[in-house]
Amino acid sequence: MSETTLTILASSIGNQIFVRLKGGKEFRGRLKSYDQHLNIVLEDAEELRQNGEPKKHGLILIRGDSIVLISPVPKS
């Protein structure tokens, strides 16, 4: 295993990531920091909504144990 699972986070610092939580809530924001529990801090975070505009949260700390998946957002 030449690459650890957290490498995906290390290489996403400063970039947009997508996060899905247990229960289905989804967030997008710029990854500012993370730790080994998968707690993450996002800047300019937005909560995506089924219908309508995303809700803006600014800076948020998401607890790792609420997270189901994390995905880097491709730069367009």
Next chain:
Amino acid sequence: MSETTLTILASSIGNQIFVRLKGGKEFRGRLKSYDQHLNIVLEDAEELRQNGEPKKHGLILIRGDSIVLISPVPKS
């Protein structure tokens, strides 16, 4: 990782933060203290409600494992 996830809390001591719990309850209050389990103490805490006035709680201790996300409230 030059900045830990808890820095966001350290720099919010004495300031308003927003907290969302598992199940969707939301609180706002002045961060008085926290620990590494993400247990937090809020002063002048209010529980936000879908409809109507927030419910005032005063000083509250919220268990870390109930917390989904924490966000500093921008000073206006």
Next chain:
Amino acid sequence: MSETTLTILASSIGNQIFVRLKGGKEFRGRLKSYDQHLNIVLEDAEELRQNGEPKKHGLILIRGDSIVLISPVPKS
């Protein structure tokens, strides 16, 4: 962090506190003791009910991992 999260409990020994559990049950009683797992013992505990009189429990031990939040009840 000059003050730990548990200070709120240490300074509430002998005083009324309010406790909300996962699932929404709420209790009130005089804090007799607590430990680092947030297990707490209340004297003269009452279970608050949506409609009607609180249910009296006397002395109760509540497991910490059932607790969402704890709040000292202001002395009136």
Next chain:
Amino acid sequence: MSETTLTILASSIGNQIFVRLKGGKEFRGRLKSYDQHLNIVLEDAEELRQNGEPKKHGLILIRGDSIVLISPVPKS
């Protein structure tokens, strides 16, 4: 904290206690033993029911992590 949370159990050995589980099931019985995980053993245990007679279980071991609260039953 001159008294630990488990003191309430130590002083209830041989006496009736009331136990409420996650999900709301309730039991009553004579406390025979307990451990630091809050696993408890009850003698002459009964499961209380909303309607009708309690269900008799005899000797039971209840896992601590199923327990929400424990209360000594006052001697009448």
Next chain:
Amino acid sequence: MSETTLTILASSIGNQIFVRLKGGKEFRGRLKSYDQHLNIVLEDAEELRQNGEPKKHGLILIRGDSIVLISPVPKS
């Protein structure tokens, strides 16, 4: 505490026990072994059903963290 909670299991080896799981499923069988996580192995295990005949499972290993309560079945 002169007797540990697991004593009830130690003295039930080879005897019928009743087990209730989270979610309410119930099993009965002869206790073959257990460990400190409360994982248990039953022989001639049956799953009790609200209506109708028990379902026969033979030998089963039940994970401790699925278990709510265990009770020795009195010899008749």
Next chain:
Amino acid sequence: MSETTLTILASSIGNQIFVRLKGGKEFRGRLKSYDQHLNIVLEDAEELRQNGEPKKHGLILIRGDSIVLISPVPKS
């Protein structure tokens, strides 16, 4: 306790076992390996379905903390 709970798995390597998960899903397959967390690997695994044919999965790794019970399938 002359026999540990995991003995039932050790002696089932290469044989058919039945596995029930939290939520009720059921699988059957040949036990290839397991570990102390009760993570298990099944070969020629099938997911049993209430109605109709089992769904074939081939080789699967099931996380231990999803498992409720494991039972060796008697050789017929």
Next chain:
Amino acid sequence: MSETTLTILASSIGNQIFVRLKGGKEFRGRLKSYDQHLNIVLEDAEELRQNGEPKKHGLILIRGDSIVLISPVPKS
């Protein structure tokens, strides 16, 4: 136990795997890395949907404690 449960992952690096999460969501992608918590990173990941086209996610990190089962996809 000549083969550990994680061997199935080690030998799947670079190959397609299928992952089912708690709650029933299903993903497919090329396994890039994993760790001992069963956190996994998938490349070219797709989320399978009951009806219609899979949703493309690209690179994703899935938290181990959300995972129920993992299965290598046979090469066709």
